[in-house]
Amino acid sequence: MMERALAGFLLAGAIAFVARTVRALSLGGAITALLVGTAAAIAGWTWATVLIVFFVTSSALSHFKRATREARIGGIVEKGNERDAVQVLANGGVFAAGALLAAATGASVWAAAALGALAAATADTWATEVGTVAGGSPRSIISFKPLPAGTSGGVTVSGTLASVAGAAFIAGLGYLIGVGSAAAAVFIGGVLGSLADSLMGGTVQERRWCDGCLEATERRTHYCGRATRVVGGVPGARNDFVNVVCTLVGAGVAGALTR
């Protein structure tokens, strides 16, 4: 186990280094990815493989047509392209904890929970990346009114299809490499986790406004340099918090549907 931990540490370090070099991760994000990756390797090579496939596909999707996405939603979304420590932990923390519990106990419920968390994170990421590039006019998941692209709680047909595909991808991957046999539970967990993300994004997530540009945004400081103010949602309920709830719902649903 010590050897696997060391090998996992080195492999995760190499991947985090490359991701940092191509600006997919901030420095804090790279260090957090190193820890999450090492934890996955300690749980087992199959878990590490699932995590690497998740990370590489999500990063590749984020990279694809980045300029188009930037132009459409750059002023609205809270953070840039480099994923920071909190984002990495929000997307991978529940997965890593579940994988370690699965390895320690051998219980299939933890394996399903770990994969459910990752399926939810994947569904949410694919929905955002595909939805913003494919276009279509987003509508509020709550009121069905049209929303500017990039607004939390906004859904499109292409984004919704991408989220279902993302959940199916992780469910299938877990099944094929043998870490989770409860593929249906993982798939449902992923879809419902992503749905919870959109619902919370349209309700409790903090909404901000720039009085200079008269634009909605999730940023505390707008791209114009002006400080923004809260105009809706629960102050302090930011995107990372919503993402953690998304992966917890994914884990909880997948675990609950597994015997």
Ligand SMILES: [Zn+2]
């Ligand atoms: Zn502004």
